Amino acid sequence: MDRRAERALARRRKARRGQAIAVVSTVVVLGGLAALVLTSPGWSEVRETFFDWEKFKEIFPEILVGFWLDIRVFLIVEVAVLLIGLVVALLRILRAPALFPLKLLATVYTDVFRGIPTILLVYLIGFGVPALELSGLPSEPVVLGGIALALSYGAYVAEVYRAGIQSVHRSQRDAALAVGLTEAGALRHVILPQAVRRVGPPLLNDFIALQKDVALIAIIGVAGEAFRIAQIDASLDFNYTPMIAAAMLYLVITLPLARLLDHWERERGKRYS
């Protein structure tokens, strides 16, 4: 056998040994955890209150309908978040003197709304705005909850955009001006396209977080929302299986997104390494 084949064989052996170790260690760790849970004193009770199959079958269709509301709220809020984030980020980086008051407002906005817990914002806007009793303002809990989420995530996303814009090297702006673009043209055709490409992964990360946080609107009594349905049902008979059903639905959306994010970052790593 020549050296080449020998080395290839050794590499394959090493790879196989690595896989075997990974399998054994996974079985040991997960098996151990499962054994710990299953032999715990309260397990039989937990199984009844959280993993009741009959209950699951009964409640699942209702929660699925509620989850459809979550998805619609998520999609609408996400579009608003992307727009708010972009406008606020642009206001913060532009240097035109006339924009100064807006720039100040944008800075205060990002500082304040990133500094307040999202759950508190949902409360404050959800209950505070209707209390003003001003006509013309929305009073639907689902709309107010969506506004609170959009304002909270808009502040985060604005900072993501801003970091992306600032990460584009100054020499790109110089080159854009040198080919005859205006400052606005340089921003639009050279700087923003590069910034948006760079912030894709962190933006997707915020999407995933937002997707979960849509459940927060349940606390201001948005009827028909998945978590709210689970909450109400669980409070009737102290069976928490509906929560598990809702959790599974969130995972159905967030897990693929997380894998997509990993994949995306690997691809970028390859390209720019």
Add this chain to the structure above:
Amino acid sequence: MRGGAAQVPGAPVLEARAVTKSFGEVEVLRGIDLAVREHEAVALIGASGSGKSTLLRCIDLLEDIDDGDILLDGEVITDPGVDTVGVRRRLGLVFQSYNLFPHLTALQNVVIGQVWGRGISRAQAEQEGRALLSRFGLGGRENDHPDQLSGGQQQRIAIARAFAAKPRAMLLDEVTSALDPELVGEVLAAVRDLKETGVTMLLATHEMSFARDVADTVGFLHEGRLVEHGPAEQVLSEPREPETQRFLRRLLDAHRA
């Protein structure tokens, strides 16, 4: 006929008059007077930090000068209120580190200024852009992104990008300094090609042989002053000023070592 210059130099296209520029405490340009006439190629030589790049950036209005005037076709371009975008559209600047737009293809890089800056139709700009790319030996590379291309190819695209609008003058800032030695020749060939068609140019360079080959006149910058400026052959072979003599001798010694 040095540099194959097809046209006799005419009226000044670019002029610097007593130009000064400081960055904080550091005086980078200390009163530069220089004229580049139509169809003329002027090479600026000098040590790193002597002000060559700064002068080029000031001419393209990427930096504000402190005092003096810069003129393009006899018109002062450094006064407040001048349409800086309009001035830059009449000049072509090539950077040492190419500064191509990484998210655009080679062809998109070449036409971006034409399409978004000058409002030329995309079809026409692309047709001209393709011709320009193939002129610089990049036919077939139109749809590649910069990260798929060598430094020499990227710099030739940058030259095509700067030249796309047929500028009044080309400003070339150390266009071969960032390149591996074996790639320098292809970029110099592109510059020589421009020179042969009579393009007015002002170029900062470290390559003395190139300055001798392509430039009509050579200016030596030393600590922000244009110490000597004359016919290329004379400045490079029989420099009059002691600073120029010292600079060229040091380069020669470094070459021998």
